[in-house]
Ligand code: NAD
């Protein structure tokens with residue numbers, strides 16, 4: 414078995430051996446996400462951290478026969494879990510119950526994410542961070558603010574995971590169009606909550622959907638999370654589909670780090686697109702590369718309908734982003 418260092422020197426400059434740390438690995442998302450990451454051959458060192466249960470998850474996942482080491486870490490071992498990580502995925506935090514908005518999670522999850530970000534800034538300041546914990550529109554700015562306060566912020570390495578919205582868009586449109594979702598590629602831009610989730614069907618073969626069908630489809634994607642929260646009836650929110658989304662996004666990050674060509678995902682990043690209007694973070698297609706963000710794509714041509722959705726989303730995003738930033742300023 415190669416150590417990480419040996420494995421790295423084995424390949425050329427672009428490596429295929431990466432340490433991925435999952436913070437919140439014992440949870441509903443963390444467990445299946447860890448399993449899916451164990452199946453990714455680029456992940457050679459999988460570090461599973463949680464305030465409870467991570468060693469058990471690690472022991473279980475470690476029996477899956479792929480050529481990687483898996484280790485579980487308890488609360489007093491966060492430093493070891495993070496040290497040397499190339500990618501840190503964060504699904505730590507509480508999920509919604511019926512009747513709650515994602516913003517209702519802010520009071521609990523903001524401090525969880527802030528504290529994990531502090532540790533990441535100290536022990537793995539160069540790692541790429543993929544933030545799953547809700548409300549993503551605010552938790553990503555929280556991480557940015559923590560990293561800024563420690564002098565190690567690199568906007569090219571911070572990502573809000575919005576991939577579940579992309580999965581839902583392809584799945585839901587395929588259900589009404591009778592197509593194979595594998596062949597559906599829908600950009601979803603904006604943010605990750607309600608009206609800030611904007612699928613761009615005008616850029617797909619479904620651009621001529623009748624307005625009523627289109628509105629219903631867009632609404633279902635924007636509020637797809639609520640479907641799961643309601644069906645789980647108090648037992649949490651999307652975990653399995655989110656694990657798939659998180660594994661896809663982490664895989665894309667690793668493909669980018671490895672220097673593969675044309676790695677593009679929609680993700681919530683510090684964005685030039687609407688910065689002059691005060692929207693510091695925005696989700697759009699992003700090309701991923703060895704440095705993290707290689708290129709933030711503009712939105713392309715939008716229909717008048719989509720243009721209207723973007724305008725409204727910007728107002729909410731400005732508030733959500735400010736809430737995260739102010740939280741860290743007031744509670745450093
Ligand atoms: P869960 O309660 O099942 O798991 C959360 C895990 O986080 C638990 O194991 C808990 O012990 C752990 N945890 C709590 N505080 C921690 C800390 N300080 N350090 C490390 N671990 C800690 O919840 P879940 O269903 O896995 O959801 C997790 C989060 O992901 C929620 O905030 C949820 O809203 C969010 N989520 C986001 C998306 C998205 O698309 N971005 C999708 C689904 C869920």
Ligand code: LMR
Pocket residue numbers: 508509515547577637638639641642650651
């Ligand atoms: C989702 O979109 O499923 C997640 O953000 C979880 C939630 O609270 O809906």
